[in-house]
Amino acid sequence: MSGEVEASTEEQQEIQDTVVSPEKTEEAKLKARYPHLGTKPGGSDLLRKRLQKGQKYFDSGDYNMAKAKMKNKQLPTAAAEKTEITGDHIPTPQDLPQRKQSLVASKLAV
Amino acid sequence: MGAGGGGNDVQWCFSQVKGAIDDDVAEADIISTVEFNHSGELLATGDKGGRVVIFQQETENKSQPQCRSEYNVYSTFQSHEPEFDYLKSLEIEEKINKIRWLPQKNAAQFLLSTNDKTIKLWKISERDKRPEGYNLKEEDGRYRDAATITTLRVPVFRPMDLMVEASPRRVFVNGHTYHINSISVNSDNETYLSADDLRINLWHLEITDRSFNVVDIKPANMEELTEVITAAEFHPHQCNTFVYSSSKGTIRLCDMRASALCDKHSKLFEEPEDPSNRSFFSEIISSISDVKFSHNGRYMMTRDYLSVKIWDLNMENRPVETYQVHEYLRSKLCSLYENDCIFDKFECCWNGNDSVVMTGSYNNFFRMLDRSQRRDVTLEASRESCKARQVLKPRRVCAGGKRKKDEISVDSLDFNKKILHTAWHPQENIIAVATTNNLYIFQEKVN
Numbered sequence: 001m002s003g004e005v006e007a008s009t010e011e012q013q014e015i016q017d018t019v020v021s022p023e024k025t026e027e028a029k030l031k032a033r034y035p036h037l038g039t040k041p042g043g044s045d046l047l048r049k050r051l052q053k054g055q056k057y058f059d060s061g062d063y064n065m066a067k068a069k070m071k072n073k074q075l076p077t078a079a080a081e082k083t084e085i086t087g088d089h090i091p092t093p094q095d096l097p098q099r100k101q102s103l104v105a106s107k108l109a110v
Numbered sequence: 111m112g113a114g115g116g117g118n119d120v121q122w123c124f125s126q127v128k129g130a131i132d133d134d135v136a137e138a139d140i141i142s143t144v145e146f147n148h149s150g151e152l153l154a155t156g157d158k159g160g161r162v163v164i165f166q167q168e169t170e171n172k173s174q175p176q177c178r179s180e181y182n183v184y185s186t187f188q189s190h191e192p193e194f195d196y197l198k199s200l201e202i203e204e205k206i207n208k209i210r211w212l213p214q215k216n217a218a219q220f221l222l223s224t225n226d227k228t229i230k231l232w233k234i235s236e237r238d239k240r241p242e243g244y245n246l247k248e249e250d251g252r253y254r255d256a257a258t259i260t261t262l263r264v265p266v267f268r269p270m271d272l273m274v275e276a277s278p279r280r281v282f283v284n285g286h287t288y289h290i291n292s293i294s295v296n297s298d299n300e301t302y303l304s305a306d307d308l309r310i311n312l313w314h315l316e317i318t319d320r321s322f323n324v325v326d327i328k329p330a331n332m333e334e335l336t337e338v339i340t341a342a343e344f345h346p347h348q349c350n351t352f353v354y355s356s357s358k359g360t361i362r363l364c365d366m367r368a369s370a371l372c373d374k375h376s377k378l379f380e381e382p383e384d385p386s387n388r389s390f391f392s393e394i395i396s397s398i399s400d401v402k403f404s405h406n407g408r409y410m411m412t413r414d415y416l417s418v419k420i421w422d423l424n425m426e427n428r429p430v431e432t433y434q435v436h437e438y439l440r441s442k443l444c445s446l447y448e449n450d451c452i453f454d455k456f457e458c459c460w461n462g463n464d465s466v467v468m469t470g471s472y473n474n475f476f477r478m479l480d481r482s483q484r485r486d487v488t489l490e491a492s493r494e495s496c497k498a499r500q501v502l503k504p505r506r507v508c509a510g511g512k513r514k515k516d517e518i519s520v521d522s523l524d525f526n527k528k529i530l531h532t533a534w535h536p537q538e539n540i541i542a543v544a545t546t547n548n549l550y551i552f553q554e555k556v557n
């Protein structure tokens with residue numbers, strides 16, 4: 001008899017918590033999915049990730065290769081080699097684009 | 111005509127939409143900033159591809175007063191290009207983070223545009239005449255044989271088709287180690303500030319090789335980093351005053367007369383938090399994504415993830431008004447954290463007489479919050495309501511329970527359709543709303 005009463009009090013408390021704070025429910029959901037999530041809320045990890053936004057390249061050669069590859073992919077005649085990783089191979093003349101792609105005007109200015 | 115008031119007696123109609131209709135959006139076409147100039151005659155947009163497009167309001171057609179003036183393309187140029195930071199081996203995006211107009215001083219228009227690292231001052235000028243009748247040159251530019259010249263004439267200016275030229279007048283480089291999030295022109299019209307995650311610099315518009323650091327919150331040990339600067343703005347009239355907001359939901363007001371280095375604030379605006387309500391998400395959703403002074407300079411507005419707050423500059427301990435933008439998202443924070451939407455940075459803006467504020471949301475919804483009438487409305491920028499002068503219908507989101515007709519449920523919202531950037535004409539009821547790659551212009555219904 002008393003066990004049942006206790007259980008229903010606990011349930012009531014849980015319902016109250018959910019009603020009072022949907023945020024806490026969401027937090028519990030998140031912690032359940034990612035148990036190793038930082039104990040410090042927000043935290044320096046997030047901030048540091050924010051301070052260093054942007055894709056890191058090995059060096060400027062790597063960067064220029066990646067840019068050329070992107071432009072190559074946009075040109076309809078270029079062969080699409082999707083398995084290649086940036087900086088993976090030394091380019092041959094066939095891989096390089098014929099000319100620098102002209103600047104495309106904004107579609108808002110049409 | 112427009113007093114810029116009453117967000118909710120006002121009926122908003124579709125006026126124009128700019129941009130491509132196709133759903134396949136190139137990254138470069140993502141709009142990253144929208145800004146009216148001080149008269150409202152010009153409207154500038156910046157995109158992820160580093161391009162700026164400026165629209166000009168056509169002079170009203172007197173014979174058709176119900177046909178409100180339209181904005182047409184005036185000038186477009188490539189403001190920033192992608193660069194490579196050799197020291198850090200990081201790409202510097204060409205995305206335009208902010209555009210700010212300078213007040214007009216002469217025939218030309220000036221604006222500041224910035225990406226993560228470099229600020230540029232652009233001059234936009236018109237040319238509608240050209241000199242003709244040179245003595246030494248033919249009209250096509252070839253030089254004439256001096257021996258054939260027997261008379262002298264005075265070259266005259268003759269009208270030509272309007273040409274609008276944009277030229278970079280100043281380039282302000284190497285002022286920032288971290289990513290620039292804000293620029294703000296001072297009311298003295300000589301200086302401006304630029305803010306990155308940890309520092310705020312003061313520049314003179316004429317001087318590019320020197321900048322004065324006014325705020326530095328970088329800790330000696332980066333492990334101790336607890337907050338970053340998220341936005342900064344100069345006061346509209348007091349040239350000594352500026353504010354900056356933080357990722358922890360605080361705003362600091364600084365007075366440059368008090369000291370050269372404004373690390374110590376003059377005022378700290380912070381709403382006390384109920385510690386029992388604190389959760390993992392509390393700090394993230396309290397991060398302020400935008401701060402804007404009211405036109406009259408007595409208030410400032412801040413935007414955090416779920417709300418808009420109006421602060422009286424004379425009261426630091428709490429905002430005078432708080433408006434919920436999309437409270438129904440509070441019970442979706444877990445998934446919004448997982449898909450990174452919780453980090454979206456929404457902007458906000460005031461109307462001309464500070465009676466209504468506007469901010470964006472998801473599903474291409476945007477919110478108009480009327481301060482004087484204490485009413486709010488949700489509207490949508492979509493291709494479906496694109497008929498000329500079609501009045502926008504209020505939208506409603508159903509948070510739970512039984513969904514009424516015409517309501518949309520929270521789970522059906524498209525979180526990829528975000529309205530982060532909006533702008534309000536300084537005098538009239540004309541608004542510019544940017545969806546991912548389209549710019550919508552809405553106007554007040556004129557009877």
